[in-house]
Amino acid sequence: MTTSEVSPAPRTLWHITGGQRLYYLGAILALGLSNLFMFGAPLVGKYAIDMVVASDLGLGIPVLSWLAKLNGNHAMMTYLWLSAAATLSLTAIGAVFQYMRGRWAARASEAIVRWVRNQLFRHLTYLPARFYDHADTGDLVQRCNSDVETLRVFLAKDVVDIGRALLLIITVSPVLFWLDTRLAMVSLLLIPLLIVFAYMFFMRLKAIFLITDEAEAEMTAVLQENLTGIRVVRAFARQAYETEKFAAKNDAFRDHHHHMIQLMGIYWGVSDTLAILQMGLVLFAGAGWVGDGSITVGTLFAFLTYLTMILWPLREMGRVLTDAGKAVVALERINDILNEREESRTRHHPVRRAEGRIDVEHVSFGYTPHYHILHDISFSVAPGETLALVGPPGAGKSTVVRLLLRLYDYEQGSIRLDGLELRTLDRQYVRQQFGVVLQEPFLYSKTIRGNLLVGQPGATHTELGEAVQHAAIDADILSFPAGEETLVGERGVTLSGGQRQRLALARALLHQPAILVLDDALSAVDTGTEQRILDALDKRRGNQTTIVIAHRLSSVMHADRILVFDAGRIVQSGSHETLAEQMGPYRNLCQIQGHLDTEIDRDMQRFNLETIS
Template sequence: MDKQTSRNLWRITAGQRLRYASAIAVTGLASAFMLSVPLVGGYVLDVVDTQDLAQGAALLVEAANTLAVEIGGKPYVAYLVLSAVAGVGLTALGATCQYLQGRWAAIASEALARRLRETMYERMQHLPASFFDEADTGDLVQRCSSDVETVRVFLSSQVVQIGRSILLLSVLTPILFARDARLASLALVLMPFIIAGAYYFFAKVREQFKITDESEGALTARLQENLTGIRVVRAFARQAYEVEHFGSKSLALRDNRERLNRLSGAYWAVSDFLCTAQVCIVLIAGGMFLAAGSLSVGELFAFMMQVTMVIWPVRHLGQVLNESGKAMVSLGRINHVLLAEEESRDPAPATERVRGELVLENVTVEYEPDRPVLKDLSVHIPAGETVGIVGPPGAGKSTLIRLLARLYEPQHGRILIDGLDLLEVDRHWLRRQLGIVMQDPFLYSRTVADNLRVARADVNDTEMMAAAREAAVHDAIVGFPAGYRSRVGERGVTLSGGQRQRLALARALLVEPPILVLDDALSAVDTGTEGQIMAALERRRGRHTTIIIAHRLSSVRGADRILVLEQGRLIQEGTHATLAATSGPYRRLCEIQGALDEAIERDLKETSNAV
């Protein structure tokens, strides 16, 4: 275990270290009680073998003599009875201590696992968008679930077992040498090989578990992706393809787990052989010493029992090392999230609500070196103005919105909101100034009302319905079986694309944001509904700075100003009438869309006449 991992583990156990220390201390008591049982048994064997009560434990001999006088029995029988009672009592005390150890360790590990899950979840809420661009959702789910569980199991039992094994070795080894140095030396002759084997397999298991855990994460990611896009799979009849690829991921996981199981099996075989051989060596030597008269039967019995209490914990320590290898891999994957750099937190401006003036000064953005998505873009949008943005795919329209929300930051230039540099203001404050509606909005698997309350938890029914009417979705909602209490399914799957977009628009309107951004947010609605929404936005003109990104020119026709982007540059700017009358990209778009509209209208008339 490297220093960084040790520090991380120490940090994770904060708040529960006293419980772990108590569990280890109680384990020490349990071991002391269990170690006393062989001593009692050894004395009993010596008494039985010699028929001499003087060979027994002095404390029990005295008690047996007293008991025999009181009940009129034989001291010999009383000694055996008291020895049995003492053995059972010591075992019961040891078992009680083990119960307390297990309970305290379990409580501590469950508390830590809960905190770890919640800390990871909270951390992910503050990670930059670039982190999620590179991460698989399924793999992140794996880290929050299976990896946390692996660490929990390690903290529940293995940490205490490490303390118990070290405690037993440090206490029992001197005791064994004090009892019989010859047998103690023989009892430890194979110990270096047992420990070396444990460390060898620890490295192998850790490496293989990392591969296995990653393959399980890939399988989870594949499953999550498939379930999210199940309708696309069915639409293109790709079930067989998906099953085949899921099967390949599942096969890889099975093969990796088999390799891991083979390593574990090999470790247990080797360690069991060495531990058994070690016991046999002590037993043979003890038998020889017994035959020579230098060792009694009881002494050999007690020594053998205590030797096994040393050897088998060492074997178990090897298992702990192997399990800790798995835990360290999982802890590393968890720390990848916990130690990821959060979005910077800047001070929030004194003003609670901005007017909505936006200024972009020579803004350049590159996702890849020397491939700018936006290049030297300079724009001034006065507060309350409605601006349309059009351009071909890849022109940088959506990137501009990500910059406004500070999901990404420009490599060059700056963006000002009411004169404040976006790079110097708090992101949470900034995002409260924006109401963004995306082309493919995300809805939670909750009721319609709950999805609207994501914007404002305190919204009342009247405000909710007013926003829904402005977004032209109220009539559709009241037509649902339970109205605003109807569940919309995962990601809003029970709604049409247009209904999802309109519900997301209503959600944004509830916030009354100073800056309202529609990122192709009306692409899935029909032209009649679009007209209703644009009329509602027209009535709001001046209450928001409104930015409308669209491919359908009817969405931006009424804007105060239209910006035309191409390859990250602003190439045209003006009103719809001005741009439509000027030769250039916007006029070509008008001509293309006009021709398409005429063709569609002509086809509809021909179909109607044929009917």
């Protein structure tokens, strides 16, 4: 038997690009080649201008001049045509490489994002119940959608754009220095300032993005909570209150977003001024040097064209760095989830179905340290037996079931399933042995049949029929126009509370569990139907161990044994007959419910008499 705590290592942007770096390399190389071809174009222009200004074919690009001379008298014109064709061809080839860059970068980013999404989803399904005790669903959805999308945008475009800016500086600088050292130094004068400014801006924006993202998550949480609980909101006429609450979150998000856009505005303003200043400097110095004949007009043209080419992506660095900041924050938020420890895994997985024997010995448990909900609980259930748990709300009955399902791990005492210590058993195995029906069962937004088959995907028609009959939902299904194919709506909203409970019971019965748990699962069912279900369960007695938690006496009185809980302790234990005769909480319960039943009978009789007369 081995136990392992699974928690993926924190991931950086570098880590997550792991399997796709070859594609990124390809994209950056394609970009480099595209730059190379595109940068050829201004050089062709420079030589053409210089040749035309000096009316000297010897100043042109040698190959083009040689080709032009073949056309005798029209050599000059031919050179210009050839220059135009060369410029077009270089740009077109550059564009093909640009396309390859886009394609490979998109392929890499989509693959990474798909992997991150799958990782997140898989991880979320394995996180312990304790995580969900404090998690905010809206915030989790935001992290899985918005934050992953932020990451995608960055990976699809910006990673390559950073490579592009670096490549530009590396490839263009030597050409500039080759053309003219002085003008090259002037051309690059303000660029460090632009880079430093972009970096400072990035650091500032990163902090603001975190606040904005959190504000968006809070807004999503209110939206999600309201949509899920829309019926409660309406029933309590809280629309105005909730609308105001949402508006406040929306305003907060708008303000943070606005602040971010304001900062971006400042950035674009300053970076544009720096870029224009840089162009002005080159034009001013270049014009002077053209005037004294130390450089040609063509060289100045080439410098200005190259500068435009470099300055645009460098200015874009602000946006790229902003996206990088957002991506870093988004990844941190994704990592917050991935860093949560998954449920411990225990590999001991008996091959057979459990017989259903449960032994609980001296178990104490609390959801938080030092605050026990259960105190020294001990009981046993033999295979096929029916055990009932009764007691006031909050006494700890459902907590016992959560421990049996290994949703939470007990630290004190021992729980054994078929004699095997529960915490040494594979959680998946343990949960497969149980069929649990809750007071508010979760139904999927699909057909009745689809929901039933969740219990046993390969169930036959006969098995389905038997399960719905035992759960007393058969007549209801027949009464629906679409029968088993009726859609139940999200979480089963189109069904009544009692129908939802009975459908969940049929689903659990279909699963044929070794242990069936009904946790207040018949509370919304009328007494006649309840009796029908209990009779059917009685006939299946040998098939499974049954644990019934209920407040109604009629649900528990036929159990083999009844445990009475109070404030996390078992205060009484025995059969209905024994307990009903002992002084104590169970007898009080019988008296109160007996009294209520008598009153109900009396009211019914009076009502019938009044109706008849």
